[in-house]
Amino acid sequence: MEKKIPYKIYLEESEIPKQWYNVRADMKNKPAPLLNPGTLEPMKAEELGGVFCEELVKQELDNDTAYIDIPEEIHDFYKMYRPSPTIRAYYLEKLLDTPAKIYYKFEGNNTSGSHKLNSAIAQAYYAKKQGLKGVTTETGAGQWGTALSMACSYFGLDCKVYMVKCSYEQKPFRREVMRTYGASVTPSPSMDTNIGRKINADHPGTTGSLGCAISEAVEVATSNDGYRYVLGSVLNQVLLHQSVIGLEAKAALDKYGVKPDIIIGCAGGGSNLGGLISPFMGEKLRGEADYRIIAVEPASCPSLTRGKYAYDFCDTGMVCPLAKMYTLGSNFIPSPNHAGGLRYHGMSSILSQLYDDGYMEATSVKQTEVFEAAEMFARVEGILPAPESSHAIRVAIDEALKCKETGEEKTILFGLTGTGYFDMVAYEKFHNGEMGDYIPTDDDLKASLDTLPKVDK
Amino acid sequence: MEKKIPYKIYLEESEIPKQWYNVRADMKNKPAPLLNPGTLEPMKAEELGGVFCEELVKQELDNDTAYIDIPEEIHDFYKMYRPSPTIRAYYLEKLLDTPAKIYYKFEGNNTSGSHKLNSAIAQAYYAKKQGLKGVTTETGAGQWGTALSMACSYFGLDCKVYMVKCSYEQKPFRREVMRTYGASVTPSPSMDTNIGRKINADHPGTTGSLGCAISEAVEVATSNDGYRYVLGSVLNQVLLHQSVIGLEAKAALDKYGVKPDIIIGCAGGGSNLGGLISPFMGEKLRGEADYRIIAVEPASCPSLTRGKYAYDFCDTGMVCPLAKMYTLGSNFIPSPNHAGGLRYHGMSSILSQLYDDGYMEATSVKQTEVFEAAEMFARVEGILPAPESSHAIRVAIDEALKCKETGEEKTILFGLTGTGYFDMVAYEKFHNGEMGDYIPTDDDLKASLDTLPKVDK
Numbered sequence: 068m069e070k071k072i073p074y075k076i077y078l079e080e081s082e083i084p085k086q087w088y089n090v091r092a093d094m095k096n097k098p099a100p101l102l103n104p105g106t107l108e109p110m111k112a113e114e115l116g117g118v119f120c121e122e123l124v125k126q127e128l129d130n131d132t133a134y135i136d137i138p139e140e141i142h143d144f145y146k147m148y149r150p151s152p153t154i155r156a157y158y159l160e161k162l163l164d165t166p167a168k169i170y171y172k173f174e175g176n177n178t179s180g181s182h183k184l185n186s187a188i189a190q191a192y193y194a195k196k197q198g199l200k201g202v203t204t205e206t207g208a209g210q211w212g213t214a215l216s217m218a219c220s221y222f223g224l225d226c227k228v229y230m231v232k233c234s235y236e237q238k239p240f241r242r243e244v245m246r247t248y249g250a251s252v253t254p255s256p257s258m259d260t261n262i263g264r265k266i267n268a269d270h271p272g273t274t275g276s277l278g279c280a281i282s283e284a285v286e287v288a289t290s291n292d293g294y295r296y297v298l299g300s301v302l303n304q305v306l307l308h309q310s311v312i313g314l315e316a317k318a319a320l321d322k323y324g325v326k327p328d329i330i331i332g333c334a335g336g337g338s339n340l341g342g343l344i345s346p347f348m349g350e351k352l353r354g355e356a357d358y359r360i361i362a363v364e365p366a367s368c369p370s371l372t373r374g375k376y377a378y379d380f381c382d383t384g385m386v387c388p389l390a391k392m393y394t395l396g397s398n399f400i401p402s403p404n405h406a407g408g409l410r411y412h413g414m415s416s417i418l419s420q421l422y423d424d425g426y427m428e429a430t431s432v433k434q435t436e437v438f439e440a441a442e443m444f445a446r447v448e449g450i451l452p453a454p455e456s457s458h459a460i461r462v463a464i465d466e467a468l469k470c471k472e473t474g475e476e477k478t479i480l481f482g483l484t485g486t487g488y489f490d491m492v493a494y495e496k497f498h499n500g501e502m503g504d505y506i507p508t509d510d511d512l513k514a515s516l517d518t519l520p521k522v523d524k
Numbered sequence: 525m526e527k528k529i530p531y532k533i534y535l536e537e538s539e540i541p542k543q544w545y546n547v548r549a550d551m552k553n554k555p556a557p558l559l560n561p562g563t564l565e566p567m568k569a570e571e572l573g574g575v576f577c578e579e580l581v582k583q584e585l586d587n588d589t590a591y592i593d594i595p596e597e598i599h600d601f602y603k604m605y606r607p608s609p610t611i612r613a614y615y616l617e618k619l620l621d622t623p624a625k626i627y628y629k630f631e632g633n634n635t636s637g638s639h640k641l642n643s644a645i646a647q648a649y650y651a652k653k654q655g656l657k658g659v660t661t662e663t664g665a666g667q668w669g670t671a672l673s674m675a676c677s678y679f680g681l682d683c684k685v686y687m688v689k690c691s692y693e694q695k696p697f698r699r700e701v702m703r704t705y706g707a708s709v710t711p712s713p714s715m716d717t718n719i720g721r722k723i724n725a726d727h728p729g730t731t732g733s734l735g736c737a738i739s740e741a742v743e744v745a746t747s748n749d750g751y752r753y754v755l756g757s758v759l760n761q762v763l764l765h766q767s768v769i770g771l772e773a774k775a776a777l778d779k780y781g782v783k784p785d786i787i788i789g790c791a792g793g794g795s796n797l798g799g800l801i802s803p804f805m806g807e808k809l810r811g812e813a814d815y816r817i818i819a820v821e822p823a824s825c826p827s828l829t830r831g832k833y834a835y836d837f838c839d840t841g842m843v844c845p846l847a848k849m850y851t852l853g854s855n856f857i858p859s860p861n862h863a864g865g866l867r868y869h870g871m872s873s874i875l876s877q878l879y880d881d882g883y884m885e886a887t888s889v890k891q892t893e894v895f896e897a898a899e900m901f902a903r904v905e906g907i908l909p910a911p912e913s914s915h916a917i918r919v920a921i922d923e924a925l926k927c928k929e930t931g932e933e934k935t936i937l938f939g940l941t942g943t944g945y946f947d948m949v950a951y952e953k954f955h956n957g958e959m960g961d962y963i964p965t966d967d968d969l970k971a972s973l974d975t976l977p978k979v980d981k
Contacts, residue, residue, distance in 0.1 A: 073537040073603070176633050221904075243948040244945075244948065247951055449605060488946065498703050
C-alpha cells in the first residue's frame with residue numbers, strides 16, 4: 068500500500084545535509100573557467116583571492132570533489148531554519164483538477180524570506196574564519212542583502228550592501244530589515260565609488276542594475292583592507308552551497324518513494340535552480356535516472372532563451388573576471404517596471420553549460436501571467452509567493468494543466484524560493500491592472516549583445 | 525540520559541490536535557456572561573445569533589464541555605501550516621549567558637503572519653456551514669483581517685474588513701495582502717456606516733480604534749442579509765480555537781519530558797495568551813501541576829495592570845453586548861504613536877476571571893524596551909518578530925536574566941505569535957531613535973474609566 072504522503076514533509080534535524088554536493092564533479096564538460104579581463108587567461112586562485120575569500124576561491128575552482136563537508140558552525144546556523152519543508156500541493160492539485168502530483172520545496176520560512184541564506188551563512192563563515200573585518204555585496208530585490216546581513220550579524224562581521232536603486236525605492240522595508248541586522252545599505256549607482264560616479268554621469272537618472280551594483284561592491288571590497296566581495300548567485304560556490312535545497316528535497320521524496328518526472332525552478336543568476344536540481348542532475352549526468360528539468364526566466368530578462376553563450380563581463384563596470392555564460396550583454400538593464408526579480412544579465416556558468424549540453428530546457432514567462440499564478444497559488448496554498456518564485460509556479464501550473472488534458476499522472480517538483488511580503492507594491496500594481504509585460508525588442512537585445520567582449524574561447 | 529532536544533520540535537501531521545480544549549470547563553468561577561445592553565440580562569443564544577454564527581454562539585456559551593471536536597474541514601486547513609514548531613532558543617540562551625532554558629511556540633510561519641488564522645478558519649467554516657454569504661470584521665494591525673481574508677477565500681465567502689485608520693495608513697501592504705485574498709478593506713471610522721459617521725463627527729481627525737471598527741463591522745453585519753460578524757480575539761470561542769497553540773506546545777514539550785516553570789504571552793484581547801496557556805492552566809485549575817503564568821501588555825494600553833474589572837461595552841459605538849472584563853473604558857484609544865499592537869481596551873472575560881482569581885500575573889512593558897528585545901531576538905534567533913510578540917520576548921529575556929543572577933535553571937515557554945514583516949515603519953522609527961513610550965496618565969485613564977456603564981454584577 069502506498070504510504071500516505073503528508074501535506075508537509077519535514078526531515079529530522081539530524082537529516083540536514085552534512086555535505087554539499089558539487090555537480091561539477093559529474094559533468095563531463097566542465098563549466099568554462101573565469102578569465103582575467105586583461106590577459107584573457109584563466110583566473111588563478113591568487114588573483115581571485117584579492118576579491119573573494121580564500122576558501123571560497125577553492126570551492127569556486129574545484130570541479131572535481133563531489134562532496135564537500137559543511138563546517139559545523141554553518142550546520143549549526145542551518146538548524147535555525149532548516150530542514151525546510153517539501154510540500155505536497157494537494158490544494159493546488161484540487162483547484163486545477165489535475166492528475167499530476169505537485170510538490171514544492173519551500174525555502175521562504177526564514178526572515179530573509181528566501182533560499183539566499185543558505186549561501187550567505189557559508190560565505191560569512193569563511194570570511195570570519197579568514198579574519199576579515201567585513202564583506203561587501205550587491206542586492207536586487209533585497210533578498211540576498213537581507214540574507215547576508217543576517218549571516219554577518221551572526222558572525223559579527225561588517226556588511227555593506229549596494230542595493231539596485233529601483234528596488235531600494237520600491238522596497239524601503241527591506242532596507243529596514245537589513246538595518247535591523249546592522250548592515251549599511253546604499254542605493255546603487257551611488258556617488259561613493261568611482262564606478263558609481265561614472266555610471267551616474269554616463270546614464271543620468273539610471274535606476275541601476277545588478278551589474279552596476281556588483282561593480283560598486285567589488286570596488287569597495289578591493290579598496291578597503293580586511294574586506295572581500297561576496298555574491299549571492301551565478302558563482303559555482305553559490306550553487307554548491309545551494310545544493311542543500313536539492314539534497315533535502317530528494318531525501319524527503321525518497322522517504323516516500325516519490326520520483327519527480329519534471330523539476331522546475333526560476334532562474335535569475337541560477338542559485339536556486341542550480342541548488343534544487345543538483346542531486347537530480349547528478350543522477351542524470353551519471354546515467355542513473357532521467358528527469359525533465361526546466362529553467363524558467365522572465366520574458367523581461369531572457370538570458371537562456373534569447374541570450375548568447377559567450378564570455379562576458381559579470382558586471383557593468385567591467386572590473387570583474389569574464390565568465391562564459393548565456394548572457395544578454397553586461398549593459399543590459401531590464402525595464403524598471405519589471406517587478407519580478409531575476410534581473411541579472413547572465414546565467415551561472417554551470418547551468419549555461421548544462422543547458423548548452425542539452426541536460427535541461429528553458430522557457431520564459433510574462434510578468435502578468437506570473438502574478439496570476441502567484442495569486443492563484445496564494446489563495447489555495449496559503450503562502451504568498453515572491454514574484455521570483457512565481458515564475459516556477461506558473462510553469463508548474465501549466466505542466467499540471469497539460470497533464471489534465473492528456474490524463475498523465477506526472478510528478479512535478481518545483482522550487483518555491485521565497486515569500487512576497489516585501490513585494491506588495493508589485494502586487495498592488497497587479498491588483499489595480501497597472502502591470503505590463505515589458506519584453507525587450509530584438510533591437511534592444513542586439514544593442515546590448517553587440518557589447519560582448521571578443522574572446523576566442 | 526537526557527534526550528537531546530533539537531532546535532525546532534515539529535510534531536507529526538497526525539499529531540495536530542483533533543479537539544479544542546475549553547478551559548472554562550475546569551474553571552470553578554466561570555467567566556461572567558455577556559449582558560444585553562438594554563435589559564442587562566445575560567444574552568441568550570437567539571439574541572447572539574443575530575450577530576454571530578449559530579455554532580459559534582453555542583461555543584461562546586458552553587462553559588462545560590472540556591473537549592470539542594475540530595471539524596475535518598478545519599483540520600484539513602490546519603495541515604496547510606500546522607503543526608507549528610516549538611523552538612528551543614539555544615541562540616538566545618547563549619547570548620544572554622543564562623542557565624534558563626527558553627522555548628517559544630512560533631505561530632508566524634503562515635502568510636497571515638500570526639496565530640490569528642487558527643480561529644479565522646474556524647469562524648469562516650461555521651459561517652459557510654450556516655449558508656451565509658459573508659462575514660464582516662475589524663482589524664487593527666491587520667493580522668486578523670489578513671487571516672480572515674485567507675480563511676474566507678478558502679471557503680468562498682465574502683469578507684468585509686474595517687481596518688483601524690492609523691494602521692490602514694501605517695500598513696498599506698497589509699491591505700494588498702487582504703486584496704490578494706479577495707477581501708474588501710475600509711479604513712475605520714468610515715463614512716459608510718451610521719456609527720462611523722457619528723464617530724467622525726464627534727471626533728474629527730480621529731485615527732480610529734478597535735472599538736470603533738468593531739461597531740462599524742457589527743452594524744454592517746446586522747444590516748445586511750446573509751452576513752454575520754466575526755471577531756479575532758476577546759471572545760470565549762476564539763480562546764477555544766486558539767487552544768491548538770497550547771495543545772501543540774504541550775505535546776511537543778511532553779515528548780522531551782520538559783515542564784515549563786514560567787509561561788509568558790503577550791495580551792491584547794487575550795487570544796494568543798489564552799490559547800497558549802489553556803492546557804497548562806487546565807492542569808493548574810485541576811491541581812495537577814503548577815505554573816507561573818505571566819500576561820504581558822503594553823504600557824500604552826494596560827487593561828490588566830491599570831484597568832478595572834467591570835462590565836463594559838466591547839465597542840466604542842456601544843452596540844455590542846456588555847462583557848465583564850478588565851477594561852480601560854470602551855472609549856479609551858491608545859496613542860496613535862504606539863506601534864506595538866495590543867490596542868484593545870479590554871481583556872478576554874476568561875483571562876480576566878483567571879487573573880482576578882489569582883491564577884496568573886500581569887505586567888506591562890514600554891514600547892522602546894519591547895523593540896530593543898525584538899531586535900536582540902531577531903539577530904540571534906533569525907526571526908524578525910511582530911511588535912506584539914516582542915512584548916513576550918521582553919519579559920522572557922528579563923526572566924532569563926533573573927535566572928542568570930540567581931543561577932536558577934528555570935524553563936521558560938513563551939508565545940511568539942507572529943512576524944514583523946509588515947511592521948517595518950515601526951522598526952524604522954526605532955532605528956532612527958524616533959520612538960517613544962506613550963504611557964497614559966492617571967487622568968487619561970480616569971476619563972475613560974468614568975464612562976463605564978453602571979451594572980450591579
